[in-house]
Amino acid sequence: MLHELFLLLSGHPSPILTPSGLLPSFPLVSPSERALLSSLSSLGHLHISLRNACSTITTTHPSTIARAVASGISTSHLHAFRARILSVEQQVLSRSAGMVGGYDIVSLAKIMSEFEGWERILSYLHSLASAMGEMSGGQLINRLRTDIHTGFPTLEAVSQHLLKVAETAWLREVSTWVLYGRLPSSEDFFITESESVVLNPVNEDETGVLKEYTIAKSRLPSFVTPDTASSILFIGRALSVIRLRGGANTGIASDTISPEMTLLPVHLSHLQSLQSPLSPQKLLTAVSEIRLSLSKHTLQKLLPASKIIDVVHVLREFFLLGRGEFAGAIVEQASEQVRNRWRRPGASGGMGASGVKSSSSSAVVKEGEVSSILTRTWGVLSSLQGEETTDERLDTARDLLYLSLVKPPPAASVASTPVHPKAKLGESFKDLLVGVPVTLNFHLSWPLELFLQPADLETYDAIFAYLISVRHTLIRLQTLWRGRRYPPAPLAFSKSENRAVAKARREVIKKREGIERAVWATAGLSVFFLETLVGYWQGEVVGGAFGELMEILGQGLEEAPEEEQQRQQEDEDGDLWMADGEDQDVRNVEEKTKEQQDPESLMREHHLYLSRLKRGLFLADHQFAPLLKKFLTSSEALASRIERMGRRNRLTDLNITPDTSTNDREVAECMASCRLVRNLLGMLIERLQRIDEERDIGGGELLSSGRKGGGGVGKIDRLLMRLDLANLRLGD
Template identity: 35%
Template sequence: MLHEILLSLSGHPSPLLRNEEPTAGGQPLLSAPERELLKTAAHISELHCSLIQHTTHISATHPSVICRAVSTAVSSVHLAAFQRKILEVEDGILRQDAGLVGAYNIVPLTAALGEFTGWTRRLEWLWALSQFMLKKRDHGSTCRGAELMNKLRAELQTGYADIEATSLSLIQVAETAWLKQVSAWVLYGRLPGFGADDFFVQKDSEDEQGYKVDPQLLPSFVSDDMAASMLFIGTSLHRVRDKGVADPTLGALGHLYSQIQELSALTYPLSPTALSRAIMSIRLHLSRTVLQKLLPLEKVLEMLQVLRQFMLLGRGEFAMALTQQADEKIRDRWRRADNLAYEKRDGLGTINIKEGEVAAVLARTWVALGSMQSQHAGEDEELELARELLQLNLSKSKASTGLSLGKVVATPFRNLLLSVPVDMTVRIYSPLDLFLSRSDMQTYTSINSYLLSIRRAHLRLTDLWKVTRLRRHHLAPPRPPFSSTQGGIAKTKELRKRWSTRATNMRSAWTTSSASIFFLAEIEAYLQVEVVEGLWDDFQSWLTGKREETRPGSESLATYDEALTRPTVANHDPQSLSIAHQQYLQALVRRLLLTQAKFTEPLYNLLIQTDHLVALIYRLDGIWTSMDLEADEGVVDAFSNLEAEESDVQSHLREVESKVKKEVEEVVRVLRDLSMDSEFLAEMEDEDPAGDSREIMIDEGEGRFKPKRIGGVDRLLMKLDFGRWFDAKE
């Protein structure tokens, strides 16, 4: 009987433990206490047999390498230990160990089964773990490696020492298998050959990098920033390997011995801090050996300088030339429409600019800038690079907001340049996409549309003063001898009266235009000089390693002066550049007030009304020119009623003047409200919305970028003093 029990515990089914009530001649063979003991033995035997079957199945068929490794460890380590325990008990019985064999060589059943008391809970736990690995999830697949590692870590807190020891041993197996997958990715840029669907890095044809991180496949001890850093390392290695085929100057991937040592020195369970330091060390080693050849700092600064000068309108002549060419294209379209026969003019309101015409606007802008540049000696390499990279296209989406920020307002400033939605974009070639993402470019596009719309309105208003006919008080008297005659004198008086009346009618228009110019000039000066220029200088100083991190007062003046004379040398890796650049963009968007829809909406309405104001003034000038030709030269247009048109345009002009004034007042009111809004002020003071969680993934020796605090709505409000203009009667 005892031999049968030991065989059954070893995984061989026995009828002795399967029959509930074994009898002989109608009499029970076992007493009640013996039956209870055999139930315990039967339970252990059943668990052992089931675990053998399930672990064999999991190790052979499970799609997760980590689950296979854990299942194999359960079979080869823990079930093997149970088998050894059975052999130890059997050996003790054969040796007549006093702990098992009593007097007259009797082996008490309680003594034999008591040796397996500690295994019941452990085998039950292992059985529950095998069921967890085989159970179907909501996503239709079985257990994933990340889920198993998270469960094993949670089981460390059960309070049972044997369960904790078992969990710890399986955690080491699971995390070792996971770390091997990570090593293949961060050391060679290769996805696992088997079980790639269970790895947190997945191929993605729609992503600009070609790969993405699946958060559902991330273990709990891996933060999002750590995963992003590992994604960057692997994609960079993949690109270097592809690039190395065509560019032998990049050489091999470098000496990997120190990086392998970094990973092999990790202890289990993996510490998030230790793992992040190892990943950061690998990333910095890669950056300082290979990526500096692939993406030198000079190329980064060159690209960022193009973005600053053209997307952020650092070169004023670019915005001016682009605005002029866009206005010329719109006028050309309407001139061609006016030349159509009357029966073909139906539906003129639906006239749209085509894609080719939009691209031609930018092409003519480059020609105009080239003619300016040809007046100076030397070649403008920055202009040539911008000509190659910048594109002006019809917008393909409904909104042009920065996806990485998630807060950029959807106010359609892109509609103002050509009266259709257009986007200024930049083509990002490899390897610049190592630190510039698609969402960064969308953010630049939004900022460009915003700043360009304000600059365009300012330029169009100032161009009104170039129309001499509107500014002069009256024409010169007729030439002698007609000027000395009675008719000549009457003609002179008539001309002076005519232009005096027109000057009076235009007085409110000039007042509104002047106030609008003042408002736009102050807004533009604040945004361009204080915000854009200030943040760019600060970011550029950090890039080049010349940023002043200390100030007098925190240390001696001599130490401060010495620090200024010995600036540090910048050695930023691409991911640190990417993180710092995103923080720079976040600060730029916030301080440009592009997160405040209650500011951008009235500003957008003001820019629209400004366009109407300029268009009506030009229209009125054309009507007056036609009236002068009719009165002075006898050129009559039989198909127009100039007096009625003049009255209608002047009426609309008064309405638009009132709307412009109202929108200016609304924008100023919003700025005052923002200056007293505690939530807005807290957002402006927030230097790092991403928090300190990203700091661990940046080299401590390089210095963490923190945008400096610049600007302030109160500084802008002090300049926007309109006197009593808002109080004046209509």
């Protein structure tokens, strides 16, 4: 019977013991012995069940962390339990005095005492293994970090050992990413690969495909702070891009070891210095050291300061319309392209093979027509310069930017993956420039991929479509005044002239003035609103946020004294990514700004800059943006009716009287359009007031990050004070 008992404890089913106790074939067992045997039976079945569960996890679980923990349970704790069984069995077989009494009697109580504490350990391990089937690696680590504080010393030791196993497995995954830039094969790593983006390759040998990565917050262990996760993402992504683009050794012999690989032992030592349980602060310190080391020895050589600052200026001047002549030129060229499209023969024909049909007509827009808009715009901007003047940023923009049609996604993908309204911010504004959706693209090439991401450029394109739509409508309304003609004064009456005809003409002119007064007042209100909005956006929002970004990039304010600018330029020439610390006079400043000068921090600040822009431009507000789209389209419709009204007036002045019913219908449509524009304008003002109230309640009314010189950037009450439309009867 003892032999069968040890077989059961060691994981072999016994014919005489079941989870409920002894079989009826042993009726002479006393109640106390039955209780002891039942406890030992429960212990044996826990062992069997736990061993099977661990075997299943190690072979089928998708998480490498869970498999490592299950393997740790089997190889360490279950092995120790089986070793204890063998030890007790050896004592019985050797008739140890402490175990075997007189007449070779083995006390079940003594056997049970040898397994004291094991029932609690096996029960804990069994509950952990049962829960592991539904856990990710991060969730398992979080549970083990909680279990080390159960209050039982034996369970604390077990959970600490398993936590060390889990965190070691997690660090292996992190090491694969931060040391080599390769994504671990495990499905529970917190960095995931998103869709690959086709980019413009530097040369014909490159594939032009850049993988993008995102953080899955649900997979993050609790000890990984957002800053640490962001740094880990940046390091691995940078290494991945460097490996894809040929690294820092582009143009160097292939057998030369790249700088990032020479740093491998140093970076590995930072990770090996971490001990379980992992401290959030120590992990952040280790990751930061790796990030700064990679920055100092590799990234500063690939992407110098001047190139980053130039690209950010190009994005500011052209995507954010910081260069006003660019906005005016591209709107003019787009409008001219639309006019030419309708002038050409067969403009109302069907859709061509390479064209896209306008949403408002049957005219076809081809890819070449869209790209030619930007080409002619560059020509206009170049003509504004002097013969001896060289605009380097314009030349850079000419090389990097191109305009193209937005290709509609396949019908199958649209049906299978519905897009959330928040996913395509500003998408609805892309068709207001030429009547079909167009996009302003940026040639993202090496090594700018280390600083910019395709998602950043999508945000810039959405902001560009948003801003250029407003500027297009504003210019359209402003040009109405160029064609405005005041009616000529009535001619002096001759003896032969019919006085009744002259009186009728005066009545027509008087009626025309009454109608036009309301129409031109509405158009003037629209111009005033859009001019104020554009001025606020460019001066307060974009200008303020861009000034703060330039301070972080090391450029400083343009108003800085000449000596300070010279010192800042010397710092920039050394390295934007990291301060070298060689100049004793600026060492303290470099130490303070060290955290802001590494590339990961710069990318984070750039993303924050884009977030501020979206918020300050109200593009992220899902009530204001649709209202503004309706207001712009209604204002465009009003402008078209005003132009038709002007043509009708010219016919009237030439004594060519149009059809009366047509005149009445056009007048009614024009007045209805005026009412719609005024109503939408009132709704926009109300929404701005509501946004101001909501931000004041939430304490987040400022776009500024609180740095020096940034207080009060983009506050909405300044815009509302400039508008000051409360006393105007917008609804009339």
